[in-house]
Amino acid sequence: MKILALxxxxxxxxxxLWQDGAVSERFELVGQKHSELLMGMLDGVxxxxxxRIQDMNGIAYGAGPGSFTGVRIACGVAQGLxxxxxxxxxxxxxxxxxxxxxxxDRVIAxxxxxxxxxxxxxxxxxxxxxxxxxxxxxxxxxxxPVVEGGxxxxxxxxxxxxxxxxxxxxxGQLAAVDAQCVPRAGAIAxxxxxxxxxxxxxxxxxxxxxxxxxxxxxxxxxxxxS
Numbered sequence: 001m002k003i004l005a006l007x008x009x010x011x012x013x014x015x016x017l018w019q020d021g022a023v024s025e026r027f028e029l030v031g032q033k034h035s036e037l038l039m040g041m042l043d044g045v046x047x048x049x050x051x052r053i054q055d056m057n058g059i060a061y062g063a064g065p066g067s068f069t070g071v072r073i074a075c076g077v078a079q080g081l082x083x084x085x086x087x088x089x090x091x092x093x094x095x096x097x098x099x100x101x102x103x104x105d106r107v108i109a110x111x112x113x114x115x116x117x118x119x120x121x122x123x124x125x126x127x128x129x130x131x132x133x134x135x136x137x138x139x140x141x142x143x144x145p146v147v148e149g150g151x152x153x154x155x156x157x158x159x160x161x162x163x164x165x166x167x168x169x170x171x172g173q174l175a176a177v178d179a180q181c182v183p184r185a186g187a188i189a190x191x192x193x194x195x196x197x198x199x200x201x202x203x204x205x206x207x208x209x210x211x212x213x214x215x216x217x218x219x220x221x222x223x224x225x226s
Contacts, residue, residue, distance in 0.1 A: 002055055003018040024045060058082075058196040060191075062092060062183055075091065083204045090201050098181060144166065150175065
């Protein structure tokens with residue numbers, strides 16, 4: 001089975017090709033140039049593997065949450081490619097991809113959502129499968145959901161932006177913090193593979209982003225100090 005995966009929800013851009021468990025990936029810090037560089041990276045991954053888009057069994061994408069524009073780019077490109085080739089698609093939550101990429105089994109995933117908030121979820125891997133202990137949400141770091149037990153890895157840019165607050169919130173429960181960890185296409189592909197194998201890919205027309213936030217910017221009055 002061959003799966004192409006795209007991830008553009010942060011300032012990084014990545015494309016991965018999953019072939020029967022082996023993953024090849026291109027990963028770059030691109031700022032806001034995802035739309036300019038994504039297709040070239042995609043072509044490069046396919047060319048290196050000697051594959052064509054028509055050889056794929058499905059296309060996976062980072063559905064969000066994350067950058068409003070970035071999430072739309074991954075979803076839109078996946079949808080366009082899948083429509084042209086009649087391939088199924090699978091959207092993967094970027095917070096779960098973040099957890100997958102850490103290599104750890106107990107992960108508090110937090111991405112900086114700007115506006116003093118974080119995108120947040122908690123995952124635990126048991127017998128090789130992820131269990132969602134706290135569903136993806138948008139919250140203030142000081143109001144992040146309670147987590148039981150210890151030995152957790154705090155992962156993602158939420159810990160870079162709000163490390164003090166989140167560290168206090170989970171005092172004594174964090175074994176380590178990886179604030180530089182970001183969602184990557186390789187992890188998207190790994191999570192999507194069993195879904196495609198189980199026939200859970202969907203029609204390209206059903207590809208949808210996961211925003212969690214409808215409002216993407218502060219009004220001028222809301223930027224003023226209280």
